[in-house]
Amino acid sequence: MRFDVVHPGELTPGEIGRWRGLQTLTPTLRTPFLSPEFTRVVARFRPRTRVAVVHEGDEIVGFFPFEHAPLGRGLPVAPGLSDAQGLVHADGVTWDAREMVRACGLSVWEFDHLVADQRIFDEHRTAEAASPVIDLSEGFDAYHRVVRARSSRVRDLPRRARRLEREHGPVRFVLEATDDAAAGALDTVLEWKSAQYQRTGRSDRFARPWIRGLVHQLLGERTTAFRGCLSLLYAGDELVAGHFGLRDHGVVPTWFPAYAPSMGRYSPGLLLHLAMARAAADDGVELIDMGRGAKTYKDELKSGDATVAEGRVARLVPTAALAWARTAPVRSARRAVDRNPRLYDVADRMLRARGRWRPGQVNGVSA
Template sequence: MDRWRSLQEPGTVFDNPFLSPEFTITVGEVRDVVRVAVLHDGPEIVGFFPFERHPLGIGKPVAAGLTDAQGIVHVKDLELDPRRLIKNCGLSVYEFDHLVAGQPLLDSRHERHPSPIIDLSEGYERYTEFLRQHSGKTYKTTLAKARKLEREAGKIRHDYATADVAPLRTLLGWKTDQYRRTGRTDRFSQRWIVELVERLLATRSDSFAGVLDMVYADDQPVAGHFGLRTSTTLVGWFPAYDPRFAKYSPGLIHHLAMAERAAGSGIRVIDMGRGQKEYKDKLKTGELQVAEGRVARAGASAGVHWLLRVPARRTRAAVMANPILLKTADKALKTYGKLRTVLQG
């Protein structure tokens, strides 16, 4: 554990709670497919490779589909044969969609994607100066809407890093409604994900913790977020808000409040994660890069996996890269979500 943490130095791509030993261990408590390969160079431990091993030797990142940072946590300039690694892990294929930069698993075939961040290394005031210069209209409008929310709904309060389970349940309820409303799969219909989030909320140390925060107006919950942190990096994970307050842009109000409190607690970077969202474009100060693809050994299992996964991934990437196709797909999903809500109601 100490060696693993020592490789997660602040300012490196490994300074991300999804790459922390505590995250892998907690997921392993609710999923028996989790494994960790410990990499040695002679007597020295030079890396850790957390992964999930599924039937037919299919390997995935820990908590695949939920995490925004994946890969090997390793010493600088580590050299290894990726196919030998996955063979020694009992895998035919290792697939990923948020592989961090500088990985020995990466090659030129893998697709790169931006992952927006908020840089708080110079403090919250410096960040707001950046917003005034680059997203001035958004920043001023958000402050005005916060004042309007306070006038019309009551005094605003922000609880940051609370351990209370009740607001977590409220947040997950909003998130479930959002998934259904927009035609997405409800992640919280899977009991292990709910249990994982609850366990992470209860996990607190200097180097790793679950972070729940909620904005209230006159004690009514308006917007919130559950994420994870190291000592210096906070990752965006599950943001949501009460749609009754939508006209006030509660998500933006919350993100500014969260950034201020996070900066005050020593957070230098908020990683908002891969994915094209309007609020990320308005709030970001820069971007990291993550990669999507797979490492595979020759064999029947790898061939079946390619047929089932790769064409679909390329189709999705083509849609995401085309604004017209993306808008059409998003509209179709929302229409499906409305129909599903009516039928289930």
């Protein structure tokens, strides 16, 4: 087994084709976050991004994308953003995970959204979590019957849509906005998302220039089946809600959904997701992955759950121990909160209170 570590921009067309071919062989690998195009675009903004091309004899049997952080700490590509992580590999091929980490020049590789069927990492998992999904493999109508029977809020959405249309104009939905106005609409959606992060006391991802730049770059990425996907919901000429995500291999992970706060009474988030599911199913999408994390709207809309894992592959070296000391307490606390609904509710209320009273604001409004 040989591991050739390269910058993503150095991958040849043949290697990219092989990577995409390996993805098609295993359903859990058919996610845009594990596509070569995602890794290559991220590398423009995160220069420490690398790929280990795994050879067995003369055959390429795998691709391992990662970020080489200081002190030999290995992270997933686009750390904190990627909702699917792991090794893209041929079926039936296995090797030692620690040996792979060593060959990549790392002391440890940490993951928090490892996809299922990654046998090489079995002994290195420390926790698992549900990732709610919308299964569209049998079409939208079959999916909709299931969630409509289960959720009174979903059953009430047609009434809310009619009210929205009556008060603001005809409702229309765009699955993939590609016109000249798309970049401006994307900025609006990102501003809504930033305001949501701040309002709920979360870290504002879009305050970091590399993330905002990455999203705009991905909007224009349409060279293959992989592409950025900006979905927009309008009432009349007014933008009500939007979502920016990715699309590849018939899978759309939800990434950054947001809506106009003034439209909250119409349940715009649910209307957006349901419209996206209907249009995506008609356009050949088989799965919408809503990502790990407890959210009421996910429980309302999901048809099932995938499983993702977190953990670390560590070598017996001092820098791996240092990385563990820095990250383990925070992760343990987060797992405890995620597993206990009462703790999660308390933590959520505290974060929202912090968002309302953070410095520079009066009653939650910028001073």
